[in-house]
Amino acid sequence: MKNKADVIEWLEENRKIFTDMADAIWQRPELAFHEFFASALQADFLEEQGFRVTRDVAGINTAFIAEYGQGSPVIAFAGEYDALPALSQKAAPIKEALAPGAAGHGCGHNLLGTAHVAAVAALKGWMAENHINGTLRYYGCPAEEAGGAKTYMARDGLFDDLDAAFNFHPLYANTASKGSMIGVNTLRFRFHGRSAHAGAAPHLGRSALDAVELLNIGINYLREHVTPDVRMHYSITNGGGAPNVVPAEAEGVYMIRAHQPDNLREVTQRVRKIAQGAALMTETEVEEIFVAALSSMLNNHTLADLQYANMQEVGPIIWSDSELDFARQINQAYPPGTDAAIMADYGFTAEKLSAPLLGENYAPLDEGKIATGSTDVGDLSWKTPVSMLTTACWSLASVGHSWGVVATSGMSIGHKGMLHAAKVMALSAIDLYTQPETLRRARAEFEKQLKAHPYVNPIPAHIQPPRFEPGQE
Numbered sequence: 404m405k406n407k408a409d410v411i412e413w414l415e416e417n418r419k420i421f422t423d424m425a426d427a428i429w430q431r432p433e434l435a436f437h438e439f440f441a442s443a444l445q446a447d448f449l450e451e452q453g454f455r456v457t458r459d460v461a462g463i464n465t466a467f468i469a470e471y472g473q474g475s476p477v478i479a480f481a482g483e484y485d486a487l488p489a490l491s492q493k494a495a496p497i498k499e500a501l502a503p504g505a506a507g508h509g510c511g512h513n514l515l516g517t518a519h520v521a522a523v524a525a526l527k528g529w530m531a532e533n534h535i536n537g538t539l540r541y542y543g544c545p546a547e548e549a550g551g552a553k554t555y556m557a558r559d560g561l562f563d564d565l566d567a568a569f570n571f572h573p574l575y576a577n578t579a580s581k582g583s584m585i586g587v588n589t590l591r592f593r594f595h596g597r598s599a600h601a602g603a604a605p606h607l608g609r610s611a612l613d614a615v616e617l618l619n620i621g622i623n624y625l626r627e628h629v630t631p632d633v634r635m636h637y638s639i640t641n642g643g644g645a646p647n648v649v650p651a652e653a654e655g656v657y658m659i660r661a662h663q664p665d666n667l668r669e670v671t672q673r674v675r676k677i678a679q680g681a682a683l684m685t686e687t688e689v690e691e692i693f694v695a696a697l698s699s700m701l702n703n704h705t706l707a708d709l710q711y712a713n714m715q716e717v718g719p720i721i722w723s724d725s726e727l728d729f730a731r732q733i734n735q736a737y738p739p740g741t742d743a744a745i746m747a748d749y750g751f752t753a754e755k756l757s758a759p760l761l762g763e764n765y766a767p768l769d770e771g772k773i774a775t776g777s778t779d780v781g782d783l784s785w786k787t788p789v790s791m792l793t794t795a796c797w798s799l800a801s802v803g804h805s806w807g808v809v810a811t812s813g814m815s816i817g818h819k820g821m822l823h824a825a826k827v828m829a830l831s832a833i834d835l836y837t838q839p840e841t842l843r844r845a846r847a848e849f850e851k852q853l854k855a856h857p858y859v860n861p862i863p864a865h866i867q868p869p870r871f872e873p874g875q876e
């Protein structure tokens with residue numbers, strides 16, 4: 404593989420290796436921190452390809468690093484492979500579970516991780532043939548959907564020596580992001596009170612449920628006095644038992660989101676004060692339990708422009724009539740107007756909707772936009788310049804985390820989107836290895852952002868990641 408054209412050709416010639424890998428992971432969906440099959444499949448493959456593989460990193464047994472080459476620059480690819488609960492679905496255009504109640508790839512992470520594996524496998528061949536100085540690294544990152552392994556990996560310094568990183572996510576359109584996503588703190592507040600007969604001796608009880616309710620009321624009053632990007636949502640995970648018993652134990656889980664890390668820290672502190680106030684009012688004790696914390700996402704504009712340039716070199720995705728038909732059938736199964744609502748987020752109007760799938764390449768569509776979801780790619784993006792790429796893998800009405808996404812992630816539509824991503828990222832990495840000036844510009848942009856808001860890892864020092872053994876729920 405001498406040049407970019409050879410890399411594209413190699414990926415096409417070897418496409419079956421990677422579509423088989425994505426399908427194998429799709430057929431065996433594994434939940435966050437339980438990705439034993441997927442992580443071993445990818446780590447074993449890269450080891451066979453001549454990568455140096457380190458398993459069980461950052462205290463997470465389904466996280467690994469595969470590395471090739473040496474010295475600088477160090478270019479990284481961060482892949483994911485976890486599935487979502489209760490989303491089992493056949494690779495068919497009608498809603499039908501493969502195994503009712505089982506997990507499914509409702510976010511397409513079977514394609515996500517594998518696209519990066521394909522990119523690094525191709526790049527290794529190109530680096531070897533051209534005697535390229537530099538390090539190529541793939542991070543196998545578990546638990547994007549729940550827990551956020553990258554935040555633990557960032558805390559452990561695993562991203563400290565990177566010069567740039569790529570991350571791809573399956574979605575609706577081929578485009579690199581210039582937008583941002585907000586950070587999140589997920590916490591449980593568990594209140595401990597005193598039980599008593601709710602009819603005969605309520606004055607002797609102290610209700611933990613009252614405390615949860617007062618905490619929720621306090622949060623709802625706080626909403627008026629936060630910046631517009633802030634999101635606070637909760638559910639009651641334990642509301643007590645019998646109504647004639649004053650609940651001694653009650654608990655709620657809370658997600659607090661904000662764009663700027665210092666604002667997120669401040670709003671979280673204010674929620675803690677409300678929890679303490681609720682405990683004070685009810686004469687109960689409050690216990691805070693950490694669930695997860697993810698930082699906001701910074702997308703590097705220099706790298707986004709680079710990816711768009713390479714996308715044009717690769718060309719659009721060409722769909723077959725049967726793929727378009729498959730996507731059309733899925734779209735028709737969602738409520739009317741779903742595709743229009745999803746496309747409105749891209750600023751696309753009705754004329755774009757004549758096709759059930761998008762195949763063209765788009766210049767970044769979200770500059771200046773702050774999406775109100777969160778990802779653990781955020782913590783990677785505070786350690787090195789990152790570019791998030793999306794490609795068309797989903798039909799236009801397939802809502803994220805729903806059956807339509809599982810369906811196209813297990814067949815040729817998802818395969819084509821995945822290979823498109825592998826090609827665009829591989830070509831962009833070639834530019835970074837051969838154009839130090841581009842890397843310098845990306846770095847300068849990153850340093851400027853970091854200077855304005857220094858990074859603090861959001862996980863408390865004493866918290867360890869969840870750890871499971873194979874077969875353990």
Ligand SMILES: [Zn+2]
Nearest residue numbers: 510512547572
């Ligand atoms: Zn996802």
